Amino acid sequence: MVTKMVQATGFKRILELCKAGRFREAEMILKGLQDEFLALCEENDVLKKQLGEVAEILDLSERIRFDGRKYWLDEDGEITGPFCQVCYDRDGLLIHLQARGPQWECSHCKSIFLETVPEQPSARQNAHAEKQLPLFMDREYA
CATH class of the missing domain: 1.10.287 (Helix Hairpins)
Structure with missing residues (x-):
């Protein structure tokens, strides 16, 4: 002005x-x-x-997805990746991870990402879930 x-x-x-x-x-x-x-x-x-x-x-940023360990890119419905979480978070770089047996390796920063099976709820967690009281009771107690 x-x-x-x-x-x-x-x-x-x-x-x-x-x-x-x-x-x-x-x-x-x-x-x-x-x-x-x-x-x-x-x-x-x-x-x-x-x-x-x-x-x-x-x-x-609208097309990238994080699975908790690695990034994936959604390109018009086609998912590509995985990409290194360290390189993307630190430098904004999408570096393809290389499969190395049961793990993924970044050729840029040398980070290793283990391929893991999703955790199943333990028996203790299941028992705790069964003991929870419902929010509303069917009958009144005196």
């Missing part, structure tokens, strides 16, 4: 100088405005590039 005011007053000043026949001063102000314009164009290009990068990151 301030830049627009400076430009507007700069052009007004140039017009006044030209009317007064002070072309050399008008030329100097015009060169300054041109430099400012070119700097703003460069800044605008950088900001557009940054905005594009942020949009890509947001798009990726």
Whole structure:
């Protein structure tokens, strides 16, 4: 906003100088405005590039899934991966994990991810679940 005011007053000043026949001063102000314009164009290009990068990151964050150990990428319904959790969390890199027997290995950071079977509830957890009282009772107790 301030830049627009400076430009507007700069052009007004140039017009006044030209009317007064002070072309050399008008030329100097015009060169300054041109430099400012070119700097703003460069800044605008950088900001557009940054905005594009942020949009890509947001798009990726909507398509990536974490299974508790590794990341997976959903590309139009096709799941690809797995990807290294350490590299993605630390550096934002999607590094494919390599299958090495019962484990996955990251070729970039050398992290190892074990392939495990989902845990089954233990007998103690099942017994505890059976002892829970219902929220509502069928009959009243005195």
